[in-house]
Amino acid sequence: MPLKTYERPYLRKLNAGLGNKFGTRNSQVPVTEIDGVPVAKLMEEYGSPCFVLSEQTIRQTYRNAVRAFSTRYPKVQMAWSYKTNYLNAVCRIFHDEGSWAEVVSIFEYRKALANGVPGTQILFNGPDKSEDDLRTAVQHGSLIHIDHLDEVYLLSEILASEGLKARVALRINMDTGVYPLWDRFGFNYENGSAWTAVTKVMAQPRMELVGLHCHIGTYMLSAQAYAVASHKLCDLADEIRKQYQRRIEYLDLGGGFASGNTLKGSYLQGSDVIPTMDDYAEAITSTILQHPFAMSGEIPTLYLESGRALIDDAGYLLGSVLALKRLGDGRRATIMDFGVNLLFTSFWYEHRISPAQEYSSHHEDMVLYGPLCMNIDVVRENVSLPLLKRGDRVVVHRVGAYNMTQWMQFIQMRPNVVLIDRQGQVHLIRRRETVDTLNEMELTPLHLELGQGKPA
Amino acid sequence: MPEVLSALFAMNPMKISQNIAISENGFLFNPATGDSFSTNACGKEIIRLLQEGQSQAQILEALQREFEVDQASLEKDLADFLYMLGNYRLLDANAQ
Numbered sequence: 001m002p003l004k005t006y007e008r009p010y011l012r013k014l015n016a017g018l019g020n021k022f023g024t025r026n027s028q029v030p031v032t033e034i035d036g037v038p039v040a041k042l043m044e045e046y047g048s049p050c051f052v053l054s055e056q057t058i059r060q061t062y063r064n065a066v067r068a069f070s071t072r073y074p075k076v077q078m079a080w081s082y083k084t085n086y087l088n089a090v091c092r093i094f095h096d097e098g099s100w101a102e103v104v105s106i107f108e109y110r111k112a113l114a115n116g117v118p119g120t121q122i123l124f125n126g127p128d129k130s131e132d133d134l135r136t137a138v139q140h141g142s143l144i145h146i147d148h149l150d151e152v153y154l155l156s157e158i159l160a161s162e163g164l165k166a167r168v169a170l171r172i173n174m175d176t177g178v179y180p181l182w183d184r185f186g187f188n189y190e191n192g193s194a195w196t197a198v199t200k201v202m203a204q205p206r207m208e209l210v211g212l213h214c215h216i217g218t219y220m221l222s223a224q225a226y227a228v229a230s231h232k233l234c235d236l237a238d239e240i241r242k243q244y245q246r247r248i249e250y251l252d253l254g255g256g257f258a259s260g261n262t263l264k265g266s267y268l269q270g271s272d273v274i275p276t277m278d279d280y281a282e283a284i285t286s287t288i289l290q291h292p293f294a295m296s297g298e299i300p301t302l303y304l305e306s307g308r309a310l311i312d313d314a315g316y317l318l319g320s321v322l323a324l325k326r327l328g329d330g331r332r333a334t335i336m337d338f339g340v341n342l343l344f345t346s347f348w349y350e351h352r353i354s355p356a357q358e359y360s361s362h363h364e365d366m367v368l369y370g371p372l373c374m375n376i377d378v379v380r381e382n383v384s385l386p387l388l389k390r391g392d393r394v395v396v397h398r399v400g401a402y403n404m405t406q407w408m409q410f411i412q413m414r415p416n417v418v419l420i421d422r423q424g425q426v427h428l429i430r431r432r433e434t435v436d437t438l439n440e441m442e443l444t445p446l447h448l449e450l451g452q453g454k455p456a
Numbered sequence: 457m458p459e460v461l462s463a464l465f466a467m468n469p470m471k472i473s474q475n476i477a478i479s480e481n482g483f484l485f486n487p488a489t490g491d492s493f494s495t496n497a498c499g500k501e502i503i504r505l506l507q508e509g510q511s512q513a514q515i516l517e518a519l520q521r522e523f524e525v526d527q528a529s530l531e532k533d534l535a536d537f538l539y540m541l542g543n544y545r546l547l548d549a550n551a552q
Binding site: 011 | 501533
């Protein structure tokens with residue numbers, strides 16, 4: 001007689017409580033393939049853990065965002081936010097779709113140039129631009145988004161010494177009704193700093209003020225905040241037009257659009273509470289189009305620097321169960337081979353995690369830990385998953401934003417990243433690190449070289 | 457079974473509370489506390505064997521004859537299941 005299929009014994013206490021009118025979401029549907037490629041095959045070839053990106057999803061998401069804005073507004077230009085995911089293959093897909101580059105460091109700036117982006121199509125943001133960085137940006141004709149007055153003076157000196165001119169924008173921060181205010185970047189609108197900066201820049205003969213920029217926050221759950229921001233930028237642009245007879249060519253509303261992830265502490269799933277791209281687009285474009293500034297002449301080009309909302313859905317992290325254990329209070333703990341070192345966003349998201357193989361209907365609540373010998377390494381504090389066992393595979397969803405840039409080389413090395421193209425072909429786009437990768441950057445003083453006797 | 461584990465199991469004979477009721481589909485009820493539980497096929501079999509008074513070593517052997525599973529996994533899982541029975545006060549304290 002053939003033996004029965006084994007599923008480890010399981011015991012779950014049934015708790016009668018208040019009914020949940022929302023029901024429970026079935027997150028146990030196995031995800032066995034991504035874009036037609038079996039998860040098991042990906043992990044056999046590229047190891048566990050492993051990041052996977054879907055080119056199809058990237059392009060679809062991007063086109064949906066462009067559609068949302070360009071069907072409402074005639075002049076829209078996207079600029080890919082490099083810091084969200086600056087893997088070259090990812091950046092090149094966005095550039096191939098028509099996106100410019102938005103960078104916040106000379107490292108990102110040089111990556112953008114190497115990815116074939118003309119200097120004139122790079123928006124250089126951020127508070128950290130050295131003299132050399134600014135000189136490089138000026139020489140390439142990039143749009144420099146000024147963050148503070150020190151930058152105005154530094155840039156002025158560079159332009160004078162180089163005998164060049166620069167096209168610049170001012171970053172403006174403001175109260176949009178969403179708190180905490182992001183007032184650390186740029187010049188404040190309400191306290192007059194923004195207007196002071198305008199007057200300083202307008203007094204610089206070698207600076208041409210062509211744009212106004214704001215980035216009001218991240219993971220914005222209110223589209224209305226963008227309407228407030230758009231209105232204030234338009235007010236400022238209109239005042240510049242009246243006072244200086246200079247027409248602002250573009251308004252950059254930044255990014256901060258939410259992805260479908262669920263924020264920690266959120267009662268409802270992220271996808272149920274976030275505004276759609278159409279909501280954001282409607283709030284921004286209708287405000288600009290109805291403002292006297294837009295009606296007084298040529299309407300400004302709308303620049304957008306969305307990152308998270310364009311790439312999060314396209315990223316997956318594949319991983320395996322290392323071990324199971326019981327905590328002191330009887331809770332199930334499952335240890336995975338990926339942790340906060342790779343999944344930085346697990347500090348603020350309750351990532352959706354799916355098994356990658358078939359299961360019975362039984363499931364259990366558990367804490368999901370990463371592999372690090374550090375107490376902070378918690379991927380999910382409470383998640384209901386099927387009866388996992390050592391070696392079982394899981395798929396973590398919506399990890400495309402920030403994880404492949406903010407990941408830490410801490411205790412473990414960073415894994416392979418692969419891209420599935422639109423034909424279902426798998427491409428390795430970043431090799432896993434090895435001990436040699438890391439040791440290559442280290443230098444050992446001669447007296448500590450092995451075989452040199454006792455250290456001095 | 458490794459000798460160490462056999463000895464461990466032998467030293468800790470466990471007995472499930474005799475008044476525990478369990479249905480065919482794995483619904484468990486403890487009339488002493490009013491608590492109810494759900495278990496799967498393997499869990500149901502372990503409880504049945506415990507109710508028959510089988511030792512842990514005998515349970516291990518019986519499960520290995522019935523299910524396709526390696527001994528190490530089964531030992532870990534049985535130990536965990538027995539721990540949970542104890543945690544939920546489903547074992548007969550007098551028998552331990």
